[in-house]
Amino acid sequence: MAVREGDPVQTRAGEILSEVFGYESFRGAQQEIIERVAAGGDALVLMPTGGGKSLCYQIPALLGNGITVVVSPLIALMQDQVEALAQAGVGAAALNSSMDLSKRREVWDRLRAGTIKLLYVAPERLLIDGFLDELDAFSPALFAIDEAHCISQWGHDFRPEYQKLGIIRKRFPDVPIIALTATADDPTRKDIVKGLGFTEQDLFVSSFDRPNIRYTVEAKDQPRRQLLRMIRERHAGEAGIIYCRSRKKVDDTAEWLREEGIRAVPYHAGMASQQRTLNQQLFLREEGIVVVATIAFGMGIDKPNVRFVAHLDMPPSPQHYSQESGRAGRDGLPAEAWLCYGWSDVVLAQRRLAESELDPIQRRISHHQIDGMLAYCESSLCRRAILLQFFGEDGVEQCSASTESCDNCTKAPEVIDGMVLAQKALSAVSKTGQRFGKVHVIDVLLGKANTKVTRFGHDRLSVYGIGTELEERGWHSIFRQLASRGMIKIDFEGHGGISMTERSRVLLRGEEDFSFRKDAITRKASRSKKKRKMKIEGLDSMQSSLFERLRQYRLEISRQLEVPPYTIFHDSTLVEMSQMQPQTLDQLAMISGVGQKKLEKWGRGFLEVISSQADAGS
Ligand code: ADP
Ligand code: ZN
Secondary structure: OOOOOOOOOOHHHHHHHOOOOOOOOOOOOOHHHHHHHOOOOOOEEEEEEOOOOHHHHHHHHHOOEEEEEEEEOOOHHHHHHHHHHHHHHOOEEOOOOOOOOOHHHHHHHHHHOOOOEEEEEOHHHOOOOOOHHHHHHOOOOEEEEEOHHHOOOOOOOOOOHHHHHHHHHHHHOOOOOEEOOOOHHHHHHHHHOOOOHHOHHHHOOOOOOOOOOEEEEEEEEOOHHHHHHHHHHHHOOOEEEOOOOOOOHHHHHHHHHHHHOOOEEOOOOOOHHHHHHHHHHHHHHOOOOOOOOOOOOOOOOOOOOOEEEEEOOOOHHHHHHHHHHHHOOOOOOEEEEEEEEEEEHHHHHHHHHHHHOHHHHHHHHHHHHHHHHHHHHOOOHHHHHHHHHHHOEEEEOOOOOOOOOOOHOOOOEEEEEEEHHHHHHHHHHHHHOOOOHHHHHHHHHOOOOOHHHHHHHHOOOOOOOOOOOHHHHHHHHHHHHHHOOOOOEEEEEEEEEEOOOOOHHHHOOOOOEEEOOOOOOHHHHHHHOOOOOOOOOOOOOOHHHHHHHHHHHHHHHHHHHHHHHHOOOOHHHHHHHHHHHHHHHHHHOOOOOOOOHHHHHHHHHHHHHHHHHHHHHO
């Protein structure tokens, strides 16, 4: 990289963007952040997953002298990040505990030789006695703290070593620090500012809207079947992540999917670490793998072409949900966030609250989070707007008519006045003595004279058989919606008996409105046909077969080099190649994501694939 004296930073940053990374223009606040950091200022960057945080420190690293030290908790993924930079011709290396001594020596040699611009280190290593002194010899020009929310105890990713990172500032008072995270809530933000000695002026907050992600919630009916249908109809052969709450469910679901012919692998903390690493590698290096995982999987997974993230259990907060679903579609191409949700999730949410022996403030926060998540699931309004509002982004528009990127905007759910139904349900709860579970109360409403109903004499109650206007499934939905709004309480220590709350009495007196959404289950047939194969939308059949061949060719190269395919080119780059069908290296260089080094290394090969397709087609 020729760094010319006297050039304004702005121009040079733009040159690096296009020459090294092959991109035409900066996204969002990238340029502003880069300029600030390059001028010696600090920055706390809050950007959604896929927003483009990496360039915010990678470009400053290439602008100046000295090395940029990147602190990252993700040892397993460091090598891939280094690899991706190497493919773009950038000198980078990692230092962590998984490397043997000779490998580490090699890195120090390269540092002395001055061929490293970016050094990735695990926080443990950075904090080892004497490490910062050794680093001093290479005049660090910038510290980048990735996944900076690990500093905060609020988050679920808290790392004790992260709390000690304030030492960087003390040891190198003049070196700027850039901290980056996709977790945007207020307590976390404050912890980072405090922990690293930032000021409010250092904050760069982007919108967390992810316009390329389509949000869908389905009411649980037969969750596995629903999952399979979603994959087969819209994501056949594509990479995805499925989150489940328990390890056992992870194992079972992965096995079941494999039996159904989906290339699925499990991932959770209870597996042997070797197998876990293997499965993660498979996901990163091969195409079309589906990982079934607990939340242990994912932080920092920067595979750009994850086409769907599915949840078989409701996550505990909108923060979790944003972060996990945000792993879909980092490359900006259409992707899907799918959630299947039902009674068990509501019960678990209530239990979490009841059992939380937190201090009052934390209790309020978790109340707020669980309510937020339930509202997301039950609402008939735009899902995107609900999520963003939770992060304090007001005035969020609903999905635009052209993108229709959530289920509720695509087809508004039917909302019915449910007052009478709710009153019937609550009366049945009350008349049966507030100690029976949902199934029994529904049997009474439907007038089912089974042994349990008759044994308790519930067939003689006035509420017996008053609910025949709904099917069983409809009543399940009503009880779920009542519970999610705190209008009934569930006794989870006993047998799930339902009782009344203060709010149910208000409802019974008719002092509060109550509308229900009709669950989407009954509408599945009409909806499922529409959006299939989202990825190659906009490609005609010739173009999509070219895309497949380019993808295959990329996989061959990446297998040879033993690197993830996306370090060669991203899907979005291959999509553009399929559309533009460049014939010359110059034309190829115009495509987003094709930098100089990559052009030199692979340009000819990809051009050959393109021209052979043209021959075949003519
Ligand atoms: P984050 O770390 O915020 O999740 P990344 O830094 O991995 O996101 O960037 C997400 C994707 O967007 C990457 O594939 C990256 O190469 C791409 N990208 C980043 N900045 C730009 C840009 N200015 N133009 C085009 N693509 C970009
Ligand atoms: Zn919407």
